[in-house]
Amino acid sequence: MYLSEVQFKAELEKCLQCKTKPCMTACPVKCSPCDFIRYAKNGDFIRAAGEILQQNPMGEVCGLICPDKFCMKACVRTNIDAPIKIPAVQATIMRKVNKIRIDYKPYNGKKIAIVGLGPAGIGAVAEALKQGFSVDAFEKEDSVGGALNLIPDERLPKEVLLKEWQRISENPCLKVYFSTEISDYNSLLNQDYEAIVVALGEQKSRKLGVEGEQFAIDYTEYLKNPQKYVISGHVMIVGGGAAAVDCALTAARQGAKHTEMLVRRGISNMRITAAERDALLGAEVDITTMTKPLKIEKSGDRLIIDTIKTEFDEQDKLVEVAGTQIRRNNIDLIITALGSDRAEEPVENAKIIYAGDFITGGSTAVQAIASGKKTITELVEKLNF
Ligand SMILES: Cc1cc2nc3c(=O)[nH]c(=O)nc-3n(C[C@H](O)[C@H](O)[C@H](O)COP(=O)(O)OP(=O)(O)OC[C@H]3O[C@@H](n4cnc5c(N)ncnc54)[C@H](O)[C@@H]3O)c2cc1C
Ligand code: SF4
Ligand code: SF4
Numbered sequence: 581m582y583l584s585e586v587q588f589k590a591e592l593e594k595c596l597q598c599k600t601k602p603c604m605t606a607c608p609v610k611c612s613p614c615d616f617i618r619y620a621k622n623g624d625f626i627r628a629a630g631e632i633l634q635q636n637p638m639g640e641v642c643g644l645i646c647p648d649k650f651c652m653k654a655c656v657r658t659n660i661d662a663p664i665k666i667p668a669v670q671a672t673i674m675r676k677v678n679k680i681r682i683d684y685k686p687y688n689g690k691k692i693a694i695v696g697l698g699p700a701g702i703g704a705v706a707e708a709l710k711q712g713f714s715v716d717a718f719e720k721e722d723s724v725g726g727a728l729n730l731i732p733d734e735r736l737p738k739e740v741l742l743k744e745w746q747r748i749s750e751n752p753c754l755k756v757y758f759s760t761e762i763s764d765y766n767s768l769l770n771q772d773y774e775a776i777v778v779a780l781g782e783q784k785s786r787k788l789g790v791e792g793e794q795f796a797i798d799y800t801e802y803l804k805n806p807q808k809y810v811i812s813g814h815v816m817i818v819g820g821g822a823a824a825v826d827c828a829l830t831a832a833r834q835g836a837k838h839t840e841m842l843v844r845r846g847i848s849n850m851r852i853t854a855a856e857r858d859a860l861l862g863a864e865v866d867i868t869t870m871t872k873p874l875k876i877e878k879s880g881d882r883l884i885i886d887t888i889k890t891e892f893d894e895q896d897k898l899v900e901v902a903g904t905q906i907r908r909n910n911i912d913l914i915i916t917a918l919g920s921d922r923a924e925e926p927v928e929n930a931k932i933i934y935a936g937d938f939i940t941g942g943s944t945a946v947q948a949i950a951s952g953k954k955t956i957t958e959l960v961e962k963l964n965f
Contacts, residue, residue, distance in 0.1 A: 598656050610950075613664070617669060637703060688712035692956075694708070694715060695718045695780065701726070704952035720760065724742075774931075795883055803826060818914065843868065
């Protein structure tokens, strides 16, 4: 997560200060590792943190959870030995700095509403405040972060999220209404908001669609409160994406004797990073590939699952392989982690601007922040001030 002093210095030393800044170009929020590494190398951590926050209001959160497919993938140092561990460098810089001053433009006389305080909504709030808007923000839960709250503490301690929000929210031009679900926009459209940014994320978990599904629990339910489901026996996770990996690692950490992922496709089709693959191996999680569930039953305290093998046919379509059905009767907990979809459709209205996973589909925190920021930069252009 964070680097030791020795690792930190070694990573800073590796930077080649590339003139074209490919690391910045590859960053969805256009954070500039080239510059923040230079300031950190000179020992000016406040300036380095300021450089990060200038583009990314959640610099420490992203430092902890940004995948290696953005800045790190673009890092030129790869051609010599290995890319600089830019996210970890970023998180380590942010942790060194307690208080940092953010430059806000004076109040511009205009008010906007922001619905949903996940990364996209937070990105929009931070940028709107910087541009001098007055902001009313509405969040259905009693705290910020959206899907970030499902990320296990081992990867993203919740106090980091709250620390970043504290810094953003201490601006008096912001009013936050927690535990306030907006179910239709007329009440907001009737008020004097210049625009309404809607960043609801994807609230509807995908279903397996098999008999007995009610005996499994959904990944959002599990990750919200894993302590409720501490199992020493056999835990099976149906799904092969990043959320399924978080479920598997959490179950293994909590002492499951046998943790298994059941994946419809092959390992090479799993949408996970090399680091996630290594973590699964390290935690001795079994991955049963090319297999799908057909039915779940409950027998006493245990669960029974019928599965069938899958294969790709000549049209590359995933099909069941006849005669490969088997019955497994040794499962204690089944978690479904098949991803989510948005819970409602966007409505057409010139004043409503959508942001984040709600509109792009499952992405990453940094992409959601970039999307939230963009709604405000476009609004400023439209309002022409
Ligand atoms: C298990 C898991 C692990 C992940 N790991 C990573 C990772 O390692 N790295 C990474 O970059 N990304 C990761 N992500 C993805 C990342 O969390 C999402 O891409 C990001 O949170 C999307 O931000 P968002 O603001 O669009 O939506 P969300 O985070 O879903 O936020 C939407 C917000 O809107 C609120 N809301 C919804 N409806 C209403 C309403 N009607 N009224 C008021 N409020 C409402 C919700 O309560 C929520 O707070 C992970 C996601 C999950 C589930
Ligand atoms: S691409 Fe890598 S080496 Fe080059 S400036 Fe960016 S971080 Fe430094
Ligand atoms: S915000 Fe994320 S992607 Fe961008 S430079 Fe920082 S770590 Fe890399």
